[in-house]
Amino acid sequence: MPDNASGPAPAVRRQRRGLRRMEEILDAAEAVIAEVGYEEAGTNAIAARAGVSPGSLYQFFRNKGEILDALMPRYIEQSRTFWAEQLGPEAARLPMAEVVDRTLRAAIALKDARPAFWVLSHGSATSPRLAAASAELRAETAARLAAVLAARAPHVPAADLDVAAHIALAAARAVLPMTLGADAGRRDAVxxxxxxxxxxxxxxxxxxxxE
Amino acid sequence: MPDNASGPAPAVRRQRRGLRRMEEILDAAEAVIAEVGYEEAGTNAIAARAGVSPGSLYQFFRNKGEILDALMPRYIEQSRTFWAEQLGPEAARLPMAEVVDRTLRAAIALKDARPAFWVLSHGSATSPRLAAASAELRAETAARLAAVLAARAPHVPAADLDVAAHIALAAARAVLPMTLGADAGRRDAVxxxxxxxxxxxxxxxxxxxxE
DNA sequence: CGAAAATACGAGCGATTGCTCGTGTTAGTC
DNA sequence: GACTAACACGAGCAATCGCTCGTATTTTCG
Incomplete structure (x- = not known):
């Protein structure tokens, strides 16, 4: 499988109309991906969803991978601000149970608000670029949580707190889906x-x- | 997408040769899936890997889904005995740290021994049948761990122990991959x-x- | 042995899908 | 208003992939 863009973009002067279309296409891609997953999200389907012909789509993105690449910054941006709100410096003053609770609620809210990102960050084989972006995002969130931890445990090495944050977030990501197909009682228990x-x-x- | 087998199998009297071929095909499917994932594992590639023509493959499996269906019992069987060894009744007498340690080592060993199963049970969109089988396997493993827990905590409701076992296993499954791309120090820390x-x-x- | 069933082959069909291309329309600049 | 580049269209190309089909060989069983 050849990698995505072989050469740099041919430097096209986008007009306002074009930029708007690109956003519409990305919105459509987000919706389709959230519904059927990335691999199953056809470019023709994305174009149709955006109310655009396949030819028009390929005037803005040279291939399917570039759509994904363009989607990443959006998620990184939005997730960044989202987690910044949830795990800000004021979280360092709350009791740990409160921090955990806030983080869990934040994760659930983010999953509901951006279902496509949930699909993308859990889908297995998409692209190395996506994997890298996902890892970066996870690392950033973990760093934020680690900072909250560090504020209340200055004597613990930063590396240990970073590992702990990664572990906690990974565990939360894995366990939260268990609440989906369960009845209310079990969901609360989980x-x-x-x-x-x-x-x-x-x-x-x-x-x-x-240890 | 239409569901898999529409009618029951036409009742073919398999000869020894055929049964051997089926095993070879399943072995090949396992290898290919472990390498490229289920969705990317082509039937022609599986047939080639098994040293068999595509036509022969379809004499034993009516479609790609049936290969997956035939793979499931193998995994369930092998995983069952595997976990039975690791989480047998003698585990109830060990200290908790020991049980956790054994379980973690068991999970790592199983992942190394059966990489295709790792791919299958983590791959997102395969088939409802696989999802069901995966869930059954997870439930069974969780039940085994819950039994170990129950042996040392008879007073705790079984439902609570079941939830705890599911959570612990899910967390372990999520965190263990973090050890893959890390250096030795961080891996040990994780x-x-x-x-x-x-x-x-x-x-x-x-x-x-x-609570 | 001889017939029927099972096994084996591999070219290629049919459907899907990422993407192109020829052509026409609209926005930006002088 | 005219010229150019960006935008838009949609039929259809090329490659992939699950799967079929006609045919040939091997096993089983009377």
């Missing part, structure tokens, strides 16, 4: 259990050596 | 952190009410 696990772990991680 | 998180959580879950 969330309670997850909260207990994360709270206990992060408290021990900010308390000192945990 | 495993140590995961072990600490799971041990703490499962100990609190078997101690009593955790």
């Amino acid at each position: 969330i309670a259990g997850l909260r207990a696990m994360l709270t206990g772990y992060l408290e021990s991680a900010t308390a000192g050596r945990d | 495993i140590a952190g995961l072990r600490a998180m799971l041990t703490g959580y499962l100990e609190s879950a078997t101690a009593g009410r955790d």
Whole structure:
């Protein structure tokens, strides 16, 4: 499989109409991906959803991969501000259970607000570029959580807190989907259990050596 | 997309040669899937890998989905015995940290021994049948872990232990891949952190009410 | 042995899909 | 108003992939 863009873009002077179309196409791509996944999201389907012909689509994106590449900055941007709100410096003053609770709610809210990103960051084989962007985003979120942890545990090495943040977020990402197909009782039990696990772990991680 | 087999199989009396071929095809499918993922695993590629023509392949499996369906019992069978060894009744007598350690090692070993299963159980959109089989396997493993927990915490409701087991396994499945692209130091830190998180959580879950 | 069933082959069909191309329309600049 | 580049269209190309079909060989069984 040949890599995406072989050469740099041919430098086209976009007009306002074109920029608007690009946004519409990206919106459509987001919607289609959220519904059927990235691999199953056809370019013709995206074009149709955007109310645009396939030919027009390829006037803005040279191939399917470039659509994905253009989608990444949006997500990174939006996720960045989203998590900045949820895991800001004021979170460092709350009790750990509160931080965990806020983080869980934030994750759920983000998943509902941007379902396509959920699909993309969990879909397996898309592109190395997406994997890199996803990893960057995870690293950034983890760094934010690690900062919250560091504010209350200055004596713990930063590397340890970073690992702890990554672990906690990965665990949360894995467990949260378990709440989807479950009845209310089990869903509450899962969330309670997850909260207990994360709270206990992060408290021990900010308390000192945990090995 | 139409569902898999519309009618029941036409009842063919398989000869020894045919049964051997079916195993070879399934082995090939396993290898190809482990390499490129299920969706990207072409039937022609599987046939070629098995040293068989596409036509021969379709004499044993009516469509690609049936290959997947035939792969599932193998995995369920092998995983069942695998986990039975790791989480047998003797595990109930070990300290919790030991149980967690054994489980983690078991998961890593299983992933290395059966990479295709790792791909299948993490691949997103394959088939409802696979999703069901995967869920069954996870449930079975969770039940086994829950039994180990129940042996040391008879007073805790079974439903709570089941949830705890599911959470612990999901978290482990999510965190373990973090050890892949990391240097040795970070890998050890991740495993140590995961072990600490799971041990703490499962100990609190078997101690009593955790909410 | 001889017939029927099972196994084997591989070219290629049919459908899908990412993408092109020839042509026509609209916006920006002088 | 005229010229150019950007925008727009949609039929259809080329490649892929799941799968079929006509035919030939091997096994089973009377």
